[in-house]
Amino acid sequence: MTTNQTMREQHSRDESYHEPSLPDVVVFPKTTAEVSKVVAFANEHQIPVVPFGLGTSLEGHIIPYHGGISLDMSLMNRVLEIRERDFLVKVEPGITRTQLNKELKKYGLFFSVDPGADATLGGMAATNASGTTSVKYGIMRDQVRDLEVVLASGEVIHTGGLSAKSSSGYHLNGLIVGSEGTLGVITELTLKVYGIPESIMAARATFPDIQAAVDAVTGILSSGISIARIELVDDRSIQQVNTYNQLNYVEKPTLFLEFHGNEAGLAQDVEFTKEIVSDFGCNDIQFELDNKARAELWEVRHNLAYAFIHGFAGKKLMVTDVSVPLTELAGAIIDARKAIETEKMDGAIVGHVGDGNYHALLMIDMKNKEEVEKAKRVNEHIVNYALARGGTCTGEHGVGVGKAMYQPLEHGAAYTVMQSIKQTLDPHHILNPGKIFMKKDQ
Ligand SMILES: Cc1cc2nc3c(=O)[nH]c(=O)nc-3n(C[C@H](O)[C@H](O)[C@H](O)COP(=O)(O)OP(=O)(O)OC[C@H]3O[C@@H](n4cnc5c(N)ncnc54)[C@H](O)[C@@H]3O)c2cc1C
Numbered sequence: 001m002t003t004n005q006t007m008r009e010q011h012s013r014d015e016s017y018h019e020p021s022l023p024d025v026v027v028f029p030k031t032t033a034e035v036s037k038v039v040a041f042a043n044e045h046q047i048p049v050v051p052f053g054l055g056t057s058l059e060g061h062i063i064p065y066h067g068g069i070s071l072d073m074s075l076m077n078r079v080l081e082i083r084e085r086d087f088l089v090k091v092e093p094g095i096t097r098t099q100l101n102k103e104l105k106k107y108g109l110f111f112s113v114d115p116g117a118d119a120t121l122g123g124m125a126a127t128n129a130s131g132t133t134s135v136k137y138g139i140m141r142d143q144v145r146d147l148e149v150v151l152a153s154g155e156v157i158h159t160g161g162l163s164a165k166s167s168s169g170y171h172l173n174g175l176i177v178g179s180e181g182t183l184g185v186i187t188e189l190t191l192k193v194y195g196i197p198e199s200i201m202a203a204r205a206t207f208p209d210i211q212a213a214v215d216a217v218t219g220i221l222s223s224g225i226s227i228a229r230i231e232l233v234d235d236r237s238i239q240q241v242n243t244y245n246q247l248n249y250v251e252k253p254t255l256f257l258e259f260h261g262n263e264a265g266l267a268q269d270v271e272f273t274k275e276i277v278s279d280f281g282c283n284d285i286q287f288e289l290d291n292k293a294r295a296e297l298w299e300v301r302h303n304l305a306y307a308f309i310h311g312f313a314g315k316k317l318m319v320t321d322v323s324v325p326l327t328e329l330a331g332a333i334i335d336a337r338k339a340i341e342t343e344k345m346d347g348a349i350v351g352h353v354g355d356g357n358y359h360a361l362l363m364i365d366m367k368n369k370e371e372v373e374k375a376k377r378v379n380e381h382i383v384n385y386a387l388a389r390g391g392t393c394t395g396e397h398g399v400g401v402g403k404a405m406y407q408p409l410e411h412g413a414a415y416t417v418m419q420s421i422k423q424t425l426d427p428h429h430i431l432n433p434g435k436i437f438m439k440k441d442q
Contacts, residue, residue: 001027011052011062011070015117015309017316017364017372018060018401023050023070030075032148032156032187039185039430040154042069046428051181053123054096056115058319059400061127061180065434071185073122079103080188088145088162090190093122109193112137115396116302122186127398128178132301135221135354136228136260137194139396141177148188149176152426162190175421180398181432183425197260200228201270202294205277205285206252210234210337210349213253214330216280217353220257221326223276225269229258230354231301234337237348237361241300244307250284255353256301258294304350305361312363318375321403322386323357323395332385336360339381343374357395399436407436415441 002008003025013020029035042049048068055062064070077094084107091100096118100111113124114131123129125147130139137143146160159172176183207213213232220227233241238251255277259269270287277285288294309317324332333349340347340360351358360382362375383393383406393399393406408415419441422429 001025008070011055011072012064014055014057014060014062014400015317016058016060016402017318017366017375018063021063021065022067023064024067026052026070026072028072028075032150035071035076035150035185035187036154036156038069038071039150039152042430043152043154043428046430048433049185049430050432051122051126051185053094053120053126054118056117056119057123057127057400058317058321058397059394059402061398061400061432061435063401065401068430073120073185076187077120082107082109083162084109086162087193087195088190089193090188091121092188093125093186094120096120097124104193105196108196110196111143111191111193113140113143114302116305121189121191125177125186125189126180128396130352130355130357130396132229132231132256132258132298132352134352135230136226141174143192144173144177144189145192146188146190147173147176147186149184149186151184152428152431156187157184160190178398180400180435182422182436183431185431197228198262199260199266199289200294201259201266202229202288202297203255203257203259203270203273203285204249204288204297205255205257205282206250207255207277208252208281210253210333211330212280212282213255214326214333214353216255216277216282217329218326219276219280220273221354223272225272225276226259226261226265227257227269227354228260229256229298230352231256232333232349232351232353232358233301233304234333234349236346237304237307237350240307240311240348241304244303244311245300247300256297258298304348308348308361308363315363315365318362318364318379319397320360320362320379320382321357321394321397322382322391323355324386324389324391326356328386328389328391329353329356329358332382332389332391333358335385336378336382339378343378345371345374345378347378352395355395356391401435404436404438407438408441 073094076092
């Protein structure tokens with residue numbers, strides 16, 4: 001453990017615009033037993049405990065607004081077991097997704113969920129993260145077979161098992177995934193993994209406008225093509241990408257695509273995709289089969305947020321994160337663009353369009369109150385638009401403090417059920433207090 005000022009500062013902020021706040025102490029447990037002892041002690045003395053993965057979350061999740069302990073899980077980062085023929089891996093929570101994939105590659109396997117940042121598996125489970133591949137493989141909640149969790153009392157439980165199917169008991173995996181460190185500390189995860197596909201092909205396709213690009217997505221999804229990634233990047237984002245990466249991509253709404261399958265199947269998929277996208281006005285589609293070119297294409301997509309963060313030194317990133325039914329997506333994005341323009345802001349839009357999930361990226365000067373207010377109004381407008389159409393205020397980033405105010409509206413009476421669960425599992429509210437629920441509701 002340490003009370004070193006620099007360490008405390010590193011654990012006082014995430015990668016977003018939310019105000020930092022220092023923990024009193026940072027603790028680095030190495031075993032489940034140590035986590036259990038720390039949490040039981042904190043419970044007895046009513047000291048807040050905020051689990052910390054890598055701090056890449058975007059809604060103030062790990063900021064210890066009530067002080068106390070920042071519980072940094074980075075020393076618990078081992079792969080415990082690879083059950084190759086069960087397509088399962090057991091890991092400690094501090095391992096990152098790229099560290100895990102490096103190990104799995106030796107077995108011809110990979111873990112599918114890929115949030116833009118190189119997050120920890122514990123953090124990804126706690127936020128129910130997803131990313132570019134969920135259109136084919138599903139989100140974090142779909143990958144979790146079992147979790148070992150330390151409850152506020154210090155008791156250690158398992159939430160699932162090794163079997164692919166189970167109808168036994170309540171679905172505690174589903175409850176803990178997405179609980180953002182407010183119900184327990186994840187100390188071990190058993191996760192589903194996949195065989196690396198025989199053949200992978202990536203593509204980049206440009207469209208005259210957003211509506212055409214989204215319509216093409218619907219066309220591709222309904223055709224049964226084996227699409228593993230389908231990402232929308234708007235013209236403003238492409239502009240930034242061109243500057244940041246010194247590229248000269250056409251500055252038009254663009255789909256980044258990836259197909260997984262075998263060589264013969266992919267050849268057919270490519271031809272079929274060309275036909276579909278041309279029906280929607282795409283006259284520029286480029287395919288990349290070569291590993292290096294493909295990796296570069298996805299690096300550009302994954303570094304998009306950083307292209308903005310580094311391009312606007314001194315400003316902070318606000319990123320919206322709604323998800324809507326696919327039929328509402330084009331309307332939602334066009335409306336978001338209008339909201340950004342109405343407030344005379346500079347902003348870009350990117351989306352995991354296969355899932356109806358998109359982000360508006362707004363760079364804000366936290367010292368400029370008017371700019372902060374404008375950005376908050378855009379965020380609120382986007383959330384209300386999504387909620388009115390059966391969507392959610394957060395598709396993948398989670399609630400933290402930034403989306404807490406929308407929880408009662410989104411969940412209605414179920415919000416009270418969530419409060420009772422929190423009260424039962426963490427009666428002294430020591431686990432990540434002030435997150436998910438509004439202060440007055442705790
Ligand atoms: C550039 C960029 C792009 C991003 N793109 C995506 C994206 O495409 N999709 C996406 O889903 N997210 C994305 N994110 C957000 C972020 O990467 C994810 O939310 C990620 O899952 C957070 O993981 P982490 O290890 O950094 O967790 P942290 O930020 O450290 O923690 C996140 C939450 O999990 C809790 N937590 C951490 N470890 C544990 C544990 N062991 N037990 C219990 N609770 C724990 C924390 O208390 C906190 O509430 C992006 C972030 C950035 C900066």
